[in-house]
Amino acid sequence: MSAPLRICVLVPVATNQFNDRIMKAVAPVVPPDVQVEVRNIASGHPCIENRTNWLENGMPVVTLARQIAKDGFDGIWLTDFDMAGVEAAREVIDIPIIGGFPTSAFTALMLSQRFSIITILQSTLAMQRGHPQSYGLQDNFASIRAINCPVDQLDNTDVVVAKTFEQAMKAINEDGAQSILLGCTGFVDVASRVGVLLEEALGAYVPVIDPNHAGFSLLVSLVRMRVRPSRLTYSKYVIPS
Structure with missing residues (x-):
């Protein structure tokens, strides 16, 4: 029996007040062989409602995405329609991460x-x-x-x-x-x-x-297909320790 897929739901705000609603949102499209965990960024704004919030929260997303990848997750669903930090995170991690x-x-x-x-x-x-x-x-x-x-x-x-x-x-x-x-x-x-x-x-x-339905479902498909960000598009970058 194959091991379950591990998907992290990354909520790109510095609060957990929305986590229960987000997990409720993705629940209808979570397959039985997928394990889901939710995490929040440690710093930044408590919501993303403009470009300033988006920029402020972007780098904490990259930092957390790197840790999520190190922790052995197979993919990351970033719960932001505007994809804060997604493009940069693809330069740092070797698992798929997608936004809304x-x-x-x-x-x-x-x-x-x-x-x-x-x-x-x-x-x-x-x-x-x-x-x-x-x-x-x-x-x-x-x-x-x-x-x-x-x-x-x-x-x-x-x-x-x-x-x-x-x-x-x-x-x-x-x-x-x-x-x-x-x-x-x-x-x-x-x-x-x-x-x-x-x-x-x-x-x-x-x-x-x-x-949430569209994004999480597509992420699971990418993980099953065993594809990840192209290194011809997203050059590999190692964040200095």
Whole structure:
């Protein structure tokens, strides 16, 4: 019998207050042969809501990712739609690490041709508007809209669902979106509920992509495929002791 895969859920904020919600979010897509552990960075900001938070938390992510790899994990799911520290961590570790946007976007493009992002705050709009361009997806990007809800209020699920549904309808009717990406991993228990509301309102099914489901599932696939970051893209770097 083969040993179980070990996946670390790296929550890139300097608090554990969101850990239970994140673990609840990934639970539906954890296979029975996968062991999951959650860890947080030791320093930085308690949430990522702008470029400054993103930059401040990036290097602690790299440091923790290195330790996670040393501890024998097979892969890292970084619970950040904006992928704080992911690119740099790939230079340091030899296991796959992925974040939220690309996994969600490419999942959406397997199901539709144009997607919109529903994000949390105005401060994240410009930052996330650049993600499609970074991955060559400008022609597939319909729009980005915010529900104006900070991370620490995302546990008010009924309100978040209502606001997300409102913006998703606008993205579809006004911007031409054919699928919806939730632009924060703190959107927990939101995707399926918004999907139901959209189908009821439109009379047609519209995919709503949960970043935790898409990201964790793809990470497990990469681990099973035994692939990792290309050294032609991410030159190996050893952090000085």
